[in-house]
Amino acid sequence: MAVTEASARADVAELLYLEPGELDDGLNLFDAGLDSVRMLTLVERWREHGVEVSFVDLAEHPTFGQWWALLSDA
Amino acid sequence: MPRAFTAAQQGIWTAQQLDPESPAFNTGEYADIAGPVDTEVFIRALRTVVGEVEALHGEIGAVPVFDMSLQEAESWMDADMLRLHERDFGHALFRIGADRVLWYHRVHHLVLDGYGVSLVARRVAEVYTALVRGEDVAPARFGTLRAVLDEESAYERSEQLAVDRAFWVERSTPAVSLSEGTGLPARYFHRHWAHLSDVDTLRSVAKELGVTWPELVFAVVAAYLAGRTGAGEVVLGMPVMGRIGSASLRVPCTVLNAVPLRVRVDPGDGLAVLAGRVAAELRAVRPHLRYRYELLRRDVGLLGGRRRLFGPVVNVMPFDYGLRFDGRRATVRNLSAGPVEDLSINVYDRADGSGLLLAFDANPSRYTEEELRGHASGVLDLLSRALDGPEAPLLAAPEVLDGDPLPQVTPVLDLIAAHRHGVAIESATGDIGYPELVSRAGQVAAGLIASGVGRGSIVGVRMERGVDAIVAILGVLSAGAAYLPIDPHGPQERTALVLADASPAVVITELAPGAEEAFVRAEPEDPAYVIHTSGSTGIPNGVVVSHRALDSFVAAATERYGITSSDKVVQFAALHFDASVEEIFLTLCAGGTLVLREGTDIPELLGLCAERAVTVLDLPTAYWHELAYALSMGTVKLPETVRTVVLGGEAVLAERVERWHAAVGPSVRLINTYGPTEATVVATTADLTGPETPIGRPLAGVRASVVNGELVLSGPTVASGYLGRPELTAARFGRDGYRTGDLVRLDADGQLHHVGRADDQFKISGHRVDPGEVESALCGHPAVRQAAVVGQELPCGARRLVAHVVADHPRPTVGELRAHLAAHLPAAVVPGIVVFTASLPTTSTGKIDRAALRLEQTGTAVDGALTERERELLAVWREVLGREDLSTTDDFFESGGQSLQTIQVANRAGVEVGLVFQYPTVAELAAHLAGGGRGFVPGSVTLEPDVLPGTERADRVLLTGATGFVGRHLLADLVARTESEIICLVRDPATICTNDRVRAVRADLAAPRLGLNDSLWREFTGRRSVIYHNGAAVNALRGYDSLRAVNVESTRSLLRMAAELHYVSTLAVTPPHCPEAFVAAHDGLRSGYQQSKWASERLAQLAAERGFPVTVYRLGRVVGETLNTADPLWRLLIAGIQLGRLPRLPLTELWIPVEQVARTIVHLSVSGRTGVVNLDGVRVDLAALPGWIRDYGYPVTEVPLDQWLREFTGDETERALFSAWAELPAAGGGAAQGDRTIVHRNLDHCVRLGLLSPPGTKPVLPATSHE
Incomplete structure (x- = not known):
């Protein structure tokens, strides 16, 4: 199963205890409580689905909008 | 203001200065690559990446490739990790069978932290993959160190710094540890690996509780610590990588920090409550993670004390470690994450979902391996219990014994x-x-x-x-x-x-x-x-x-x-x-x-x-x-x-x-x-x-609880606390009552028995020693009236057990008592030293004064046939070095003596520090003090008549000193330019990277027959070799007698194995006009080192006269792009730059680059040249040095040497070394032409090594206080 924008949004939202609909594209994820361990969980999950995205890339971009741009490029 | 060190680097650098010889700051890991690897391409990838990483600056050096078993590879890596290396980083590849390769990489913590290492590893994987596939290598996307430093400077100027400081200072609280030990930072650590396979449960419980799994791990460790110590609040150490939201995210460098994580643990708390508390604490501290823990320690006055900011460290490695080399998966195994102060639990989440790996690392001066295993299984047991029932209380209820109700109390x-x-x-x-x-x-x-x-x-x-x-x-x-x-x-x-x-x-x-x-x-x-x-x-x-x-x-x-x-x-x-x-x-x-x-x-x-x-x-x-x-x-x-x-x-x-x-x-x-x-x-x-002999039952009103073996007392008779010592009071008077520090057990009849003092408990070689048990056994001997057994921890950290005995006459012998004890006790707890005394010291309160006994300095009296002076000196040696096995011929420095111990020995023996260097064995020093010692007699240097050229020779090179500054280059050139088998005669064969042409053999230049075993001696003296004798003890302080074995007798032994002798000597043996020929003894041969090198040249000359092909290469000061940190001149310069003052050195010297030395020696040796060759290099006027250093940017003034030595505030032994070195005559005369470039290149290297801060910045002085 590929990673879709909806599934990725759901993955991130889950770790922040949000509903997918509450995860605004421009929300600063780190301010919202996303720490390195949670981020790594996401990297691993997406990698299992064949999407190579690095921790560093994600960590440099604090919003979901930017993440999706990275994920869809990968 | 520009700066060159990250704050983290400054912290590490300062810590390293406390023990400059310690390899504890090596960090290392290996990637276990599942599949064949093209090692040549891999090494190319390494070269590329090392060139890209600013912090690694410099060449990669040789990357050895081994075919070995996993076990051999791991031992090699362990040995490499325990050594101090000149180069900040090193690599090796191991082929383990056909389809498995280990890539080992080691780096000094000053250069990279764990996250930095992971960035490098990912880049190596990326470059390797591209090279193997013949694709273009994508450009590296590393950021610059400058950006990281600027960011730090900005933080240090920001108001946030003060906010963070206030936050942490307000939160700081005394920390408890699982060890009562006060051990100093150690050079190595015990490690115990544990595996947690059921991560699914861990993750699902975390999800249910709305926390992350690392928060569960923190909670369980906190509960374990609280349970073991009785503390109501514990402080864990949490390393933070300091990358998120920072320029350092893409920069391989060292920025990591560590913060104290306070966790209150109440008796009824289950995992759910505790994990929630940990998560809340983590949220609270997150905005303040940039504040350096070194600063916090200073803020809260922890410098110099035994108190620490936190107890055990829990380090969850959240690095992205899904490495793939050309599609082949690699798992990473950590070898060392840096020094271990107390106890560290490093948690690695295997990317392949195979579970968590936990490395329990412990400071060996605080924990035995047995204790470490106990704590590891304790933590894991508690974790699994907690996951089974997240609501159940995590702390076990203590055994409790209540006294009767109090009778009526009247004032x-x-x-x-x-x-x-x-x-x-x-x-x-x-x-x-x-x-x-x-x-x-x-x-x-x-x-x-x-x-x-x-x-x-x-x-x-x-x-x-x-x-x-x-x-x-x-x-x-x-x-x-x-x-x-x-x-x-x-x-x-x-x-x-x-x-x-x-x-x-x-x-x-x-x-x-x-x-x-x-x-x-x-x-x-x-x-x-x-x-x-x-x-x-x-x-x-x-x-x-x-x-x-x-x-x-x-x-x-x-x-x-x-x-x-x-x-x-x-x-x-x-x-x-x-x-x-x-x-x-x-x-x-x-x-x-x-x-x-x-x-x-x-x-x-x-x-x-x-x-x-x-x-x-x-x-x-x-x-x-x-x-x-x-x-x-x-x-x-x-x-x-x-x-x-x-x-x-x-x-x-x-x-x-x-x-x-x-x-x-x-x-x-x-x-x-x-x-x-x-x-x-x-x-x-x-x-x-x-x-x-029980201690019985509590008095009325008193409750006795046994918490992990320790007696805790509560009730109305517990004191109010310690006057004016709130922290000590908090530590001893805890939630459950007063922690007595006494270990007890509760027997079936409800009686308490005293087992020992927690702080008297002494461990020797991993055995827990209860002094009371040993005393009882001693008193079982019919002639023993009284006995007190104490453990002594010697300044070097070594431990021993000493029995002080009051005995009736006729007094039993030490041997009898030891035999008596051996019949009753395990061998490990039989005291190594028995001292007879007329009475035991008591305190003013009538107790045996164990503290005084612990301090009592005792030696052994078992060495017969020694002079009084030798006995005294040997007692001092043994005591200071903590080794009972020393004899009068053991070398102090080879037996573990360092500068501090040198001073102790000198003080206790009442001799000058310099003499200990000059005469490093008891026999030599005693002989010197007694006015003996033959010393240097040029006419007595002769070669035995049976030392003659051999007839049979092997295609073999024997190299001595292969691990030294010159020797390493010599070995590399010999490998490159000759075809022969090369055998390195070294003290520790593991220090040589061997391959099919290079072998290493254990040898000791100072020993008869070089310490070779019989078969090797026969082999080497039978079929002769080409000898490159480059090894020597270079020490300006030692006398001729103490250098003779290693520098002179070694040549004699080597001649018996020589088809040709290539002897590396020094220009310091020549008189001022530097003739390129053997020289007669002259007045300039003043130091033991010069004399011993001359004597060795004399042996070479005598051998040449008998027909041996002999070449002597005399070197000036050998310099290199990388610093020879053992060189006294450079140590003096570094110390001087830090002081802002340099001594005037009215000397000229010949300097020669190490690469040129090695190249020339090998070139001349294969060309068949014999005789004496002076490799004189460039003449350098040392008087010009201060000027060149000022040109480089350090504002140094000049003072006369003797004034400089007086004002030098550092290590006494360094001072002795400098003054002895400066007295050496300069080699040769002539016009100074000078070469400041080489000085500047070495200064560059000092800055890179962190020995000096770059010019124009505030000097980073070596720390003088212990933390």
């Missing part, structure tokens, strides 16, 4: 005042009745009140034991104040400490008569007395005991002992010892009579008992041991009036109890008591009726 002064009749105190100077006693106390109280004393005041009583002193004590209490007994015969220093600590309002030294009487009633929580105990640090701690505690104790103990108004009790104890509280108040409150003793002689005491019809004796255990012995020998007799004997203060010996029972019988009640001052004199008692 002691009310009880005493109620007695109208009878004698209160009998003494040699007369008796005093109760009404008079109370009245006189009231007069003292009136005087005190008049001078402002009242409730809560502290009044010192510094008086001889006697009626007046007891009146004074009661007077102080009658004024509502607390008394502070001060030993009138105590050492001044301690008295001063006690007075400064308690600052009493008044100190009573004698009583003035008065008429008025007064009385102020104290409240139960008001202090009744303050008694100082010896703290473990040597600073006395004032224990504050309240009226409630005193009154409760008196009620409970009176009942337990059955003291009545008809009892007569000897007042034996000194007043500053709380046994006196028991004697005085129990007797007076019961209306009995106190009998004041005079001396402490046993017959005298028993005489007093008989004369005064004493019924109760209360004695320190050590004294009672003597009494029991005397009674058993029939030399004294216990008066019939004595019906009860109470003993206490330390562990009672079963052997003496047996003697007592045999001599005295059951008619006299024998009560063993136990109690720390902190729980008001006595907490538990046992009637000793058989051979057992």
Whole structure:
């Protein structure tokens, strides 16, 4: 199963205890409580689905909008 | 202002300076790559990446490739990790079978932190993959160090810094550890790997609880720590990578930080509650993670103390570690994450979902391996229990033993005042009745009140034991104040400490008569007395005991002992010892009579008992041991009036109890008591009726809990705390009560047994030693009267057990005693040293003074045939180095001696520090001190007639000194330019990267036959080799005699194996005109080093005359792009730059680059040239050095050498080295042409190594205080 924008949004939202609909594209994820361990969980999950995205890339971009741009490029 | 170090690097650099030789800052790991790897391409990828990483600066060096088993590879890596390396980083590849390759990489923590390493590893994987696939290598996307430094500078200037500081300072709290040890930072650590396979449960419980799994791990470790220590709040260390939201995210460098994570643990807490608390704490600290822990330590005044910011460290590695090399998956195995101060738990989440790997790392000076395994399984057991029931309490309920309910408690002064009749105190100077006693106390109280004393005041009583002193004590209490007994015969220093600590309002030294009487009633929580105990640090701690505690104790103990108004009790104890509280108040409150003793002689005491019809004796255990012995020998007799004997203060010996029972019988009640001052004199008692020696059951009102073996006391008799020591009070008086530090067990009959002191417990080679057990065994020997066994921790950290024995005549031999012990005890706990003594030292309170014994310096007396001086010196050597196995011929420095120990040896032996360097064995030093030692006699250097050229030769090179600065380059060039097999003769073969042409053989240049075994010696002397003799001890301080073996005799041995000899010598052997020929001995040969090199050249010359092909290569100062950190000149320059002052050095020297040296030697040797070759390089005028250093940007001034040496504030041994070195004559004369480029290149290297900060910045001075 590929990673879709909806599934990725759901993955991130889950770790922040949000509903997918509450995860605004421009929300600063780190301010919202996303720490390195949670981020790594996401990297691993997406990698299992064949999407190579690095921790560093994600960590440099604090919003979901930017993440999706990275994920869809990968 | 620009800067060159990240704050993290400064911290590491400072820590490394405390132990510059320590390899503890090596970090390393290996990637286990599943699949074949093209090693050549891999090495190309490494080269590329090393070139891209700013922090790694420089060449990669050789990358050895090995075919080995996994086990061999791991041993090689372990050995590599334990060494100090010149280069900051290193790599190796291991082919483990056909389809498995390990990539090992090591780097100094100063250069990269764990996250930085992971960035490099990912990039290597990326480059390798591209190269193997023939694709273009995508450009690296590393950021610059400058950006990281600028960001840090900006933070340091920001207001956030102050906000963060305030946040952490406010949160800082004392931290507990799982070890009571005070071990120093170690150079290596114990590691225990554990695997947690069921991560699914971990993750699902985390999800249910709404936390992350690392938060669960933190919670469980916190609970484990709280459970083991009894602390209500624990502080874990949490490394933080400091990358998110930072420029350092893409920069391989060192920025990591660590913060204290406070976790309160309440008894009923389950995992759910605790994990939630951890998560909340993490949220609270997250905005403040940038504040450096080194700064915080300073802010909260932790520098130099044993306290730390946090206890165990929990490090969850959240690095993206899904490495793939050309699609082949690699898993990473960490080898070391840096130094381990206490205990670190490193948690690695395997990317392949195979579970968590936990590395439990422990400082070996604080934990044995056995303890480490115990903690690891304890944590994992608790984790699995917690996951099974996240709501269930995590702390195990302690074993609890409750005393009976308290009888009625009445204030002691009310009880005493109620007695109208009878004698209160009998003494040699007369008796005093109760009404008079109370009245006189009231007069003292009136005087005190008049001078402002009242409730809560502290009044010192510094008086001889006697009626007046007891009146004074009661007077102080009658004024509502607390008394502070001060030993009138105590050492001044301690008295001063006690007075400064308690600052009493008044100190009573004698009583003035008065008429008025007064009385102020104290409240139960008001202090009744303050008694100082010896703290473990040597600073006395004032224990504050309240009226409630005193009154409760008196009620409970009176009942337990059955003291009545008809009892007569000897007042034996000194007043500053709380046994006196028991004697005085129990007797007076019961209306009995106190009998004041005079001396402490046993017959005298028993005489007093008989004369005064004493019924109760209360004695320190050590004294009672003597009494029991005397009674058993029939030399004294216990008066019939004595019906009860109470003993206490330390562990009672079963052997003496047996003697007592045999001599005295059951008619006299024998009560063993136990109690720390902190729980008001006595907490538990046992009637000793058989051979057992329990400490018994708690007094009424006292609760005894056993928490992980440690006795914890609670109830009304627990003291209020330590005067003016809130932190110590918090640490010892915890949630459950007072932590005694005594280890006990509760037997089936409900009796407590003392097992030992937590802090006396001593571990030797992993065996836990209970001194009491060893003492009991010693006392089982018929000739042993008394014994005390103490563990000594020597300054170097080594441990040994010493038995101090009082024995009857004829005294048994040490061998007999050891054989006796060996029959009763495990070999490891048989004391290594037995010392006979006439008596054991006791403290002023009558206990065996173990602290004094621990400090006592003892050697062994087993070495026959030594001179007195040798014996003395050997004792000092052994003591300082902590090794009993040393002999007079062991080299001090090779036996572990370092600069600190050198100074200790010099001080204790009463010799100059320099002599220890010059004569590093006991035999040499003793001979020198005795005026002996043959020294350097040029005419006596001869070659035995049977040393002749051989007929058979092998295609083989033997190289000595291959691990040295020149030797490493020589080896590389020999590999590159010759075809022969190369055998390196080295002390530690593991230090050589061997391959199919390069072998390493263990050898010792200073030993006969180079320490080679017989078969190698036969092989090498049979079929001769081409010898490159480059190894030597280069030391400007040592004398000829101490260098002769290694520098001269080695050449003699090597000649017996030589087809050709290539001897690396020094220009320092030549007279000023530097002839390129063998030279006769001359006046310039002043140091032992010069003399030994000349003598070795002389042997080479004699061999050449016999037909050996011999070439001698004389070198000037060998320099390189990388610094030769062993070179005294560079050490002097670095020290000078840091001081801002350099000595004027009016010398010229010949400098030659190391690469040129190696190339030339190998080139000339294969070309067949023989004779003497001076490799003179570039002439450098050392007087020009300060100028070049100023050109480089360091503002240094110049002072004369002797002034500079006087002002040098660093290490004494360095000073000795500098001054000896500067006295060496310069090699040769001639015009100075100079080369400052090489100086600048070495300065670059100093900056890169962190030995110097770059010019134009504030100098980074070496730390002088330990943290």
